[in-house]
Amino acid sequence: xxxxxxxxxxxxxxxxxxxxxxxxxxxxxxxxxxxxxxxxxxxxxxxxxxxxxxxxxxxxxxxxxxxxxxxxxxxxxxxxxxxxxxxxxxxxxxxxxxxxxxxxxxxxxxxxxxxxxxxxxxxxxxxxxxxxxxxxxxxxxxxxxxxxxxxxxxxxxxxxxxxxxxxxxxxxxxxxxxxxxxxxxxxxxxxxxxxxxxxxxxxxxxxxxxxxxxxxxxxxxxxxxxxxxxxxxxxxxxxxxxxxxxxxxxxxxxxxxxxxxxxxxxxxxxxxxxxxxxxxx
Amino acid sequence: xxxxxxxxxxxxxxxxxxxxxxxxxxxxxxxxxxxxxxxxxxxxxxxxxxxxxxxxxxxxxxxxxxxxxxxxxxxxxxxxxxxxxxxxxxxxxxxxxxxxxxxxxxxxxxxxxxxxxxxxxxxxxxxxxxxxxxxxxxxxxxxxxxxxxxxxxxxxxxxxxxxxxxxxxxxxxxxxxxxxxxxxxxxxxxxxxxxxxxxxxxxxxxxxxxxxxxxxxxxxxxxxxxxxxxxxxxxxxxxxxxxxxxxxxxxxxxxxxxxxxxxxxxxxxxxxxxxxxxxxxxxxxxxxxxxxxxxxxxxxx
Numbered sequence: 001x002x003x004x005x006x007x008x009x010x011x012x013x014x015x016x017x018x019x020x021x022x023x024x025x026x027x028x029x030x031x032x033x034x035x036x037x038x039x040x041x042x043x044x045x046x047x048x049x050x051x052x053x054x055x056x057x058x059x060x061x062x063x064x065x066x067x068x069x070x071x072x073x074x075x076x077x078x079x080x081x082x083x084x085x086x087x088x089x090x091x092x093x094x095x096x097x098x099x100x101x102x103x104x105x106x107x108x109x110x111x112x113x114x115x116x117x118x119x120x121x122x123x124x125x126x127x128x129x130x131x132x133x134x135x136x137x138x139x140x141x142x143x144x145x146x147x148x149x150x151x152x153x154x155x156x157x158x159x160x161x162x163x164x165x166x167x168x169x170x171x172x173x174x175x176x177x178x179x180x181x182x183x184x185x186x187x188x189x190x191x192x193x194x195x196x197x198x199x200x201x202x203x204x205x206x207x208x209x210x211x212x213x214x215x216x217x218x219x220x221x222x223x224x225x226x227x228x229x230x231x232x233x234x235x236x237x238x239x240x241x242x243x244x245x246x247x248x249x250x251x252x253x254x255x256x257x258x259x260x261x262x263x264x265x266x267x268x269x270x271x272x273x274x275x276x277x278x279x280x281x
Numbered sequence: 282x283x284x285x286x287x288x289x290x291x292x293x294x295x296x297x298x299x300x301x302x303x304x305x306x307x308x309x310x311x312x313x314x315x316x317x318x319x320x321x322x323x324x325x326x327x328x329x330x331x332x333x334x335x336x337x338x339x340x341x342x343x344x345x346x347x348x349x350x351x352x353x354x355x356x357x358x359x360x361x362x363x364x365x366x367x368x369x370x371x372x373x374x375x376x377x378x379x380x381x382x383x384x385x386x387x388x389x390x391x392x393x394x395x396x397x398x399x400x401x402x403x404x405x406x407x408x409x410x411x412x413x414x415x416x417x418x419x420x421x422x423x424x425x426x427x428x429x430x431x432x433x434x435x436x437x438x439x440x441x442x443x444x445x446x447x448x449x450x451x452x453x454x455x456x457x458x459x460x461x462x463x464x465x466x467x468x469x470x471x472x473x474x475x476x477x478x479x480x481x482x483x484x485x486x487x488x489x490x491x492x493x494x495x496x497x498x499x500x501x502x503x504x505x506x507x508x509x510x511x512x513x514x515x516x517x518x519x520x521x522x523x524x525x526x527x528x529x530x531x532x533x534x535x536x537x538x539x540x541x542x543x544x545x546x547x548x549x550x551x552x553x554x555x556x557x558x559x560x561x562x563x564x565x566x567x568x569x570x571x572x573x574x575x576x577x578x579x580x581x582x
Contacts, residue, residue: 023385031373122369125335126425129363130386131355279335281367 021136021143028144032110036148039106040155043099047156048163050094054087055167061085077226087169091160092245096179099156100186100243104215106152107145107191112207114141115270116198119280128279138195138271142263145191146184153180175247182246185259186239190215192266199274285311285346285433285464286332292340293331302327302488304341309466309481311346311432314459316479316496317468318570324488325468326366329435333363345433359387362426366437366468369418376406376413376421380428387429395428401450402443416442423451427458434458436467440474452478472567476500484570496566503569506562507547508537512555523547 057064064084079097083089114137118124128137157180164171193211201207222240225231235241239262242255286309293301302324309315319325330336332343334354343350345357370379380395399406404420405413413421419442426434434455440448448471455465455478469475475482476496483493492499509520514533521529525543529536534557540547551559564572 019388020386023382027382027385031371122367123371125330125363125365126368126370126422128335129333129358129361129365129426130383131359132386133355276337278337279330281365 020130020132021140024132024136024140025143025147028141029147032144032148035106035110036151036155039103040152041159043103043152044156044159047091047095047099047160050091051087051160051163051169051171052167054090054169057084057090058087058169072227079223086248087164087171088175088248089245091171091179092247095160096183096247097245099183100190100240101215101219103149103152103183104187104190104211107149107188108194108208108211108215110145110148111141111191111195112198112204112211114138114145114195114198115274116202116204116207119202120204122281124279125281134275135271138199138267138274142192142195142267146188149184149187149191153183156180156183178251179247182243182251182256185256185263186243189239189259189263189266192263192270196266196270196273199270199277202277202280283311283347284344285309285313286315286344286466288328288332288341288343290341291328291331291338291343293327293336294339300324300488301339302331302485305485305488305490307483307490307493309464311464312459312462313480314455314465314478315467316475316482317466317485318472318475318482319468319485320470323485325485326437327488328485329363329365329437329466329468333358333361333435360432362429362431362434362436364422364426364434364436364439366441368422370410370421372411373409375409376404376424379410379421380406380425383425384428389429392428394430395424398424398427398454401454402447414442416444416447419443420447427454430461430463432463434463434465434467436465438469439467440469440471448474472565472570476566482566499569500563500566503564503572504539504541505544506537506560506564507540508535508558508560509551509556510535510558512557515554519550520547523550 061084068084079093084093115124118127128134157176160180161171161173161176163169164176190211193214194207197207197210198204218238219240221231222235222238222243225233225235225238225241239259242252242259244252244255246252286307288305288307291305291307292303294303295301300322305324305328307328317325317328327336331338332345332350334350334357338350346360348357348360350357374382376399380392380399384390384392384395396406398404399420402420402423404424405417406421408417410418410421419439423436423439426436440451443451452474455467458465459478459480465478467475467479479496481493481495482499484491494502511534515536517529517532517536520526520536520538523543523546525541526538526547527541529538531537
């Protein structure tokens with residue numbers, strides 16, 4: 001005879017559900033800490049190096065800009081170069097314009113691992129042997145990757161701003177904070193593509209390859225679209241079109257919110273897909 | 282007595298390539314130790330994973346403690362301690378870390394029983410999983426399945442990789458679990474241990490449940506090994522011609538055979554000679570199990 005859970009039992013289950021989600025998120029964030037340090041320090045040191053190198057070119061900025069004038073205008077636009085004497089523009093063209101291409105791999109790898117990776121490693125049956133709803137596995141990993149990504153952005157921001165303060169480059173904390181925070185939505189959105197693929201295909205390789213292809217594909221569409229009038233109309237299909245240069249212009253919160261909403265929608269879709277399918281080991 | 286597990290025509294089809302389970306009718310009572318037997322690919326793991334909601338059934342229905350396996354999977358898993366047959370544990374974690382994490386997921390505050398189980402099984406809790414042998418990982422797998430004292434334990438090949446002393450300790454724990462009125466559903470290739478602890482066994486072959494009996498009944502209803510020793514030479518042919526006799530060997534004063542049925546005829550035929558000794562032995566569960574599969578292969582041919 002089937003048992004129907006009463007309201008009291010459902011209330012207890014809801015309370016426990018909050019506990020399991022918190023336990024999953026805190027555990028996953030802790031497990032990702034080593035990756036956060038490696039990614040944060042590597043990218044942060046690169047950014048700090050660029051800040052330090054700015055002091056070397058600062059004095060000859062006029063000559064460099066004259067040299068740049070000799071380059072095709074479209075090419076300079078493609079890489080966001082407008083004034084190399086401006087530290088914000090210099091850092092956008094050398095660091096923050098390119099950083100999503102590397103940093104997106106942190107959430108892509110983390111979220112491809114969440115389902116398909118756990119299936120391939122054979123760890124998912126033991127984990128889901130606990131009273132953990134499938135949607136929480138998806139949501140918990142999304143939240144954990146989001147937190148870890150923010151931590152990486154913070155490390156990069158601190159190393160960038162700290163170096164700027166140390167070598168006396170005119171870069172405010174606000175400008176750096178905008179630049180690193182603006183990395184978050186564009187990187188997490190590719191992570192959620194990986195999460196959806198992980199929920200769909202139960203193959204980690206595919207869950208990495210699809211968002212990686214999209215990452216480079218959309219970057220190329222936007223970059224070439226800046227240089228070529230023929231491809232300019234295609235730029236709005238690329239998420240990089242909405243990325244902008246937050247270090248120079250501040251964060252465009254409409255774009256920030258829209259990309260975040262797409263990431264949330266992809267996560268929701270991943271949860272729905274994963275709820276329906278068999279779990280493979 | 283109420284049922285811990287109940288299935289009715291439970292079916293899981295994987296498509297054309299792989300065989301799943303078909304029309305499995307299973308009733309496991311609360312408080313019993315139920316052995317689920319079958320070779321690799323027979324459907325044991327598919328049955329367990331379908332009951333836990335990891336696989337979506339393609340037909341039939343199933344309940345665990347009256348909870349529907351499709352609708353109430355999370356509630357079911359709250360009442361079940363699961364040891365999967367093929368499993369891995371996160372390489373970076375230690376056993377202690379894993380148990381603390383799972384305790385948080387289950388809302389368990391006290392890890393005293395987990396530590397007691399770890400000590401009894403000799404589980405190494407402070408080394409990362411990647412440095413543990415298969416046996417040590419298996420011990421941690423067992424502890425994580427049992428530490429929260431679930432009313433139902435589902436254990437797939439629980440003693441794989443364990444040394445004999447630890448296997449003995451594990452079987453003692455299973456007997457304690459039964460004494461506490463909790464239910465154990467376990468699959469095993471080690472039929473001696475199944476015979477020792479299981480109240481009933483189910484045999485699955487080709488994705489279908491072939492038999493469910495108490496362990497004693499399964500053996501009692503099965504064949505016997507018979508060895509007859511006579512005072513003088515006898516012709517073995519009349520014994521070989523009996524309908525229930527097979528595998529007849531020997532001749533002269535001593536013959537041995539397997540007797541499926543027809544005990545009365547065999548005894549009357551033997552009584553026609555001067556009988557010195559008669560050995561009449563029950564088979565082991567292992568032999569009974571193998572007979573089921575020999576039959577399947579025979580049918581297959």
